[in-house]
Every structure is written in C-alpha cells, then in structure tokens.
Amino acid sequence: MATKKQTPTVRLRRLAAELRRLRAAAELSREEVTERTGINTATLYRIETAKTRPQARTLKALLDLYDADDEQRQHLVTLSKEATKQGWLRPYHSDLPEEYTAYISFEAEASSVRNYESLFIPGLLQTEAYARAVIAGVLPNATRQDIEDRVQARIERQQLLTQDDPLKLWAIVDEAALRRAVGGPSVMRAQLAHLVDIATLPHLTLQVITFESGAHTGMPGSFVLMDFPDPLDTDLIYIDSMAGDLFLEADADVRRFSSIFDNLRATAASPDDSTKLMARLANDRE
Structure with a gap:
C-alpha cells in the first residue's frame, strides 16, 4: 500500500521559506x-519546497551550517515540530484527495480569500443541497x-465565515x-436566496x-x-482544473493573479447591483 504524501501546511511552507532565506544569506547553493x-x-530541494x-x-545540520542564532534555532525547531499539524481537518478527511485536504488546511489559516468562479457558486457560499448536486454532477x-x-x-468549511474572527471573503461569480440549474429549480432558488442573505455579512463582498460585460479576464x-x-x-494561489489541482506561490504568479482579480472587480457589477440581480433570479424561479 502506497504511503500517503506529506500534505503541505502553512507551517511547513513557512519553515521552507525560512530555510531558503538562511541559505541565501549564507550565500550557499x-x-x-x-x-x-x-x-x-x-x-x-524537497525540504525547501515544503514537500517534506x-x-x-537534518535540520540541526542545516542550522549549524547557516550559523543560525539561538532565537532562530528555537523558532525553526518549534516550527518543524508543528509543521505537520493541519489547521482544520476532521478524522474522515483522510479519505479526501490530498490536494483538497491541503486546500482546506490553507483556507483555515488564511486571513482573507479572493475567489473568482466562472461555473460554480463558491464553495464557502453553497447550500448543502447545491453542494450535493454539484459534487454528484462533477464526480459521476x-x-x-x-x-x-x-x-x-x-x-464545515463555512464555519470560517461565522467564527469570532471570521475569514474575509471577496467572491466574484460569473452570471x-x-x-x-444545478439540482433543479428549487435547489437553485434556495441557493440564490442564500446568496442574497449572506451578502449582508460585513466581511463578505x-x-x-x-x-x-462580454469577454473578460x-x-x-x-x-x-x-x-x-x-x-x-507568502500569498497562495489555488487553481482547480481538469488537469488537476495546482498551488502557486511565486511572486510573479501572485502579482499576475492579483492583477486579474482587480480587473474582475472593476468589470463586475457593484455589490448592491449584484445582490439585486441574484434576488431577481431567485424570484424568476418561483
């Protein structure tokens, strides 16, 4: 039976980034x-890219070579011990795809999320009936x-929007x-009504x-x-496609996708007009 790969976490990414920084400061290849x-x-390479x-x-040898001071050592040793701790996972999540559990963990530790969806209602805003219908349709x-x-x-992920220190979400959805009609008219009517209600949250745009709007980025x-x-x-980009799930964190990628999102914000209808459109669509399904 194949061993399941190390699921990346925010702590593991931070440890990797710090070790890369120390090596660069020591001017070593x-x-x-x-x-x-x-x-x-x-x-x-696997350590520095948060794959393990x-x-x-090994960590001691690296810190000795990089001449890390006591404070750095203590911080990185602690970080390494906690690197495998998932920010938010339940026991049954072990049966979910590795990329999805990684995404769940990253999302749980994020302070804000910008999400653009062209074909689906964002996962954090889906009703249970819509989620069940869309998952069954995508995974026959x-x-x-x-x-x-x-x-x-x-x-369960949606609890991030209602906890004491809620996740800030800016979601842009294509019409x-x-x-x-995912799940049929009644499911979509309830889903659209839910969007109208939840759009009033102060930390949600x-x-x-x-x-x-025609063609857009x-x-x-x-x-x-x-x-x-x-x-x-560092900021993290997640892309889910037919070719597989992809995480990007290079500065150039972050800048590119941030620019795309800014362009989409400018192209999209205002939050008030968007809410009115969703309410009208919900009424049309009566």
Whole structure:
C-alpha cells in the first residue's frame, strides 16, 4: 500500500521559506550545502519546497551550517515540530484527495480569500443541497459516501465565515454560475436566496460579472487567492482544473493573479447591483 504524501501546511511552507532565506544569506547553493553536510540535493530541494519536513538531525545540520542564532534555532525547531499539524481537518478527511485536504488546511489559516468562479457558486457560499448536486454532477463515479464526505467537508468549511474572527471573503461569480440549474429549480432558488442573505455579512463582498460585460479576464478559468496573517507566509494561489489541482506561490504568479482579480472587480457589477440581480433570479424561479 502506497504511503500517503506529506500534505503541505502553512507551517511547513513557512519553515521552507525560512530555510531558503538562511541559505541565501549564507550565500550557499544547494550543491554546496550537499557537499558540506552530506544532505542529498533532492532531499534539500524537497525540504525547501515544503514537500517534506526535515528530520531533526537534518535540520540541526542545516542550522549549524547557516550559523543560525539561538532565537532562530528555537523558532525553526518549534516550527518543524508543528509543521505537520493541519489547521482544520476532521478524522474522515483522510479519505479526501490530498490536494483538497491541503486546500482546506490553507483556507483555515488564511486571513482573507479572493475567489473568482466562472461555473460554480463558491464553495464557502453553497447550500448543502447545491453542494450535493454539484459534487454528484462533477464526480459521476463517486460513491454515495464519497459525496457525503465532500458535502460535509464543504459545509464545515463555512464555519470560517461565522467564527469570532471570521475569514474575509471577496467572491466574484460569473452570471453563468447563477443561471445554471444545478439540482433543479428549487435547489437553485434556495441557493440564490442564500446568496442574497449572506451578502449582508460585513466581511463578505459578493459581485457578479453579468453577461452584458462580454469577454473578460476571468474566462480562462476559476482561481482562489489566499492571504495569511503572518507576513512571513507568502500569498497562495489555488487553481482547480481538469488537469488537476495546482498551488502557486511565486511572486510573479501572485502579482499576475492579483492583477486579474482587480480587473474582475472593476468589470463586475457593484455589490448592491449584484445582490439585486441574484434576488431577481431567485424570484424568476418561483
């Protein structure tokens, strides 16, 4: 039976970033680190890209080589010990795809999320009936239990919007997602009504890109931008596509997708006009 890969966490990404920074400050290449410590270059690459957590002796060797001070050592050793802790996972989530559990963990530790969706209602805003219908439609070969596990995970994720320190969400949705009759007229009527109600939350901004807007920068596909409260944690981009799930964190990618999102905000109808459109669409399904 294959061993499940290390699911990335915010802490693991932070540890990787700090070790990259220390190596750069020491002006050492990965090859030079290998020569001086005996740590395999491939292993070092996996550590620095948050694909694996370093063993205690490996971390010590790196910190010795980089001449880390006591405060840095204590911080990074603690970070390494906590690197595998998921920010928000339930026992049954072990049966969910690795990429999805990684996304759940990142989302739970984010301070704000910018989400553009071209075909679906954003997961954090879906009703249970809509979520069940869309998951069953997208995954026709999934078992009933698989579907229920995903629905439960999706509904539990929504607690991020109602907790004491709620997640800030800016969601932009193409009108096509509002008009597609996922689950039938009654399911969509309830879903649209839910959007109208939840749009009143002070930490939620919801906009719609209407058909009248014509071609726009979001047409190539949906994406999520996550920002984290600690400045050491770089912004993260998540893309879900037919080709698979993809996480991006390079500065150039963050700038590009941030620019795309800003363009979409300018293209979309205002939050007030968007709410009126959703209310009208809900009434049309009466």
